Amino acid sequence: MKKVLLIAVFALASAVTYAGGYRVSLQGNKALAMGHTGVAIVNSSELVFFNPAGLVYLDDKFNISAGASGVFSNIAYQDTESGANARTDSPVGTPLYLYASYKATDWLAFGLGVYTPYGSEVKYEDDWAGSHLVNNIDLKAIYIQPTVSFKVNDVISFGGGPIYVTGSVNFNRNLNRTLTDLDGNRANVTVDATGVSNWGWVASTMVNLTEDLHIGATYRSEIILDAEDGDATFENVPNSPLTPFEDTKINASLPLPAEMTVGMSYDFCEKWTFAFDFNRTFWDVYKSLDIDFANPDIPDSKNARNYKNASIYRFGMQYDATKMFTLRAGYYFDESPVQSGYFAPETPRNDSSNFTAGLTVNLGEHLQIDASFLYSYFKEIDASYNYYFENGQSVPFKGTYKTNAFVPGLGLTYKL
């Protein structure tokens, strides 16, 4: 009997979730305003992220760009079978970036970038219908990237550098659909890991086919964050040997996938620029999230994700309206890496259409204010996550999701 109960309790408890589709494309207000294109555009030190090879073509001796975005993202969930419904009350995310470039010689430039390409902050109401999968999650990864850029000639240049990543994650979910303490408070676990770091690299090239037509390619390597010695904190667990969930340490691996970008830009009619970027994100590294609890009485948690590689198609336009104003607009189509049946509520991403706009205000020779706005549109989708198990039986978490995000951003560029 005890064994039966143990198995029941543990089987219920085996679905720790993690952020999925947690790429956040907000790495520069100039680029974002143009649909987050930029692999073939030479206009500021945002190139440290988009294409380090292009830095050497900047006219400025120094170029510093910094900015932030406010991510207002919303998820609505409903299950027409039971009437269950929920809305996230996620805090406003504020991803930042800071880039600096220094042109040492005509053929050599250096750069430094700090940016946050991966992250996720989602907060549902505690104990909502999907609380056995996630109550809330906060994932942060800060990339720090020193860069060198050199040109072979006026046609082709190369760039790249190492990337140091430091990340943190905090998430909370209920242990299963039903376990409570004596007073009916749902048993839950918080996993917290901070200061998780690792190294990666970036390499890129830029080719100026003509004075007006540029193409670029950037590859950013995969970085696996191995969270060792994270903390698992259990709450509202009944006082019973049948539920031996005690606070313990955890190990887990979080992949930040590689990304390949190729693209072009074309200047036309003097004041106009058109840009197209194609991203391929190699999400297939994210097969499963496994959490290893140090306490041997607590079974490890294996959570299928089985992401697929996904593409993003980005289009941007820029118009130098006046000496003071540069206007931008863009669109991108973002393919979801989530496969059918793996749609987990912590980042319920289906394909999205994204509309961007923005402008730069030139305040004299040296200072620019960059503003951008992004609206992400997701179609309503009926989806399920089928890899949560009770008693060895799949218990799909089904429902209809409707998601959106709007992201105003503001930055400064200072150049010498």
Place this chain on the structure above:
Amino acid sequence: MKNIFKYTFALLAIGFVSCDPEFDSPVTDEGFYTSGSADLSKYVSVGNSLTAGYADGALYITGQENSYPNIMAQQFSFAGGGEFTQPLMNDNVGGLLLGGAQITENRFVLAVGPDGSPSPVRLVGTPTTDITNRLTGPFNNMGVPGAKSFHLVAPGYGNVAGVPTGAANPYFARFASSESATVIGDAASQNPTFFSLWIGNNDILSYATSGGAGVDQTGNFDPSTYGPNDITDPNVFASVYSQQVDALTGAGAKGVLVNIPEVTSIPYFTTVPRNAIPLDAATAAQLNAQFSAYNTQILPGLVGVGIITPEEAALRMINFSAGQNFPIMTDDDLTDVTAILQGPPFSLPAPLAALLGQLRQVKSDDLIVLTASSVLGTTPDPSNPQGVIGVSIPLSDQYVLAVSEQARVTAASTAYNATIQALAGAKGLAYVDAKVALARVANGGVAYDGGILTSQFVTGGAFSLDGVHPTPRGYAYTANLIIQAINDTYDATIPMVHIGNYATITVTNSP
């Protein structure tokens, strides 16, 4: 330039407006779910412990929160349902106090003993619900644990002064509108637009759980003369039930009636095996030798003088063999031959005559109640290791619901159910065949998204640790049955719940 700003702001405005994602048809919109021809705005539930959310041998807050009426009311809220209030207990310990003295026991929890095996035990703790603190009602949930059909119409059933004598009900005393109030009166005076009525279970259940210790009062039309473990006369049931339905439908309310399940569907009667006595060949032979005079001389002798029939003699034969054996028991439906055995020609000593007076062995169609598990095989007198209950000491009649007793229970409940179904039909009310639904749980189980709901004690998921009352998951299953019946009868589309989201038994070791 102006235009550019204008467009930028327009774009920003679009973003802000659509900040909250909206579904094409949100479940929270009026009209997504409908109540059909029923009006759910004021729902009142009437019944006994099942309606109150009683579980694990007690009433406590989380149990009440998972009562089937409360689960239904949450779902009703999608289809025009209003607020639903319950006379919540003061804690999750479960016992009741009367003027500071505890009068009902705490709830059961599943605790792991020193030997590592889990078993139901009463939670250690001090209850804080004193029935002298009368709550201010009215409450939508008028479920009163322990109530029988005729109690609902009995004035004074909520008078705290009557609790010590058993004339009143401690649970109703907590929230009765006055000392002379009736349950049905307090329910009807709320002018429900919709009601549920599930009553009559205790009219047979207390008889059954007491192993038939009470009296079958069929034919006695005066319930004031009934004992607590008696079976209610079906005509009495029909009369008070019809009064109740009339009272609840008085203002034109629609509603749902729920019938009475079989006792054989609940683990209280199906958990302890009938042949729970393991014996080796030598012990069996020794016991058979001891009972050989009873089998071969006394019983034929009694038949010979016409005291008992040959059929009764056959029923009373005692026979053990190697392996699992049926315990011996006292059956008060047998002819009591205690006095006769003390006289000639038997001339047995009084203790032996008493032992054999109504003796038989448990049969495969008897039902042994859950509480027998703590006495079967025990030696009540430590100085006499030979005195084993079920082997050399008969199991008391209160632990066995004999076939004859089961027949009385079935006859009464069949009659009650005929009344309930006929009234539902006559009044156009929804009708729930809980008897069939619970039998399905007991026989093979009911599949849900996390497994199969069965009546297996502790592990089956449907029944709480008292073996009689459902778990939250069992109540959720019940709520779905009732919602289904409402939807069918009134053309409503009230959504059901996922029963896998509802808890089963509570594990905890007392502090």
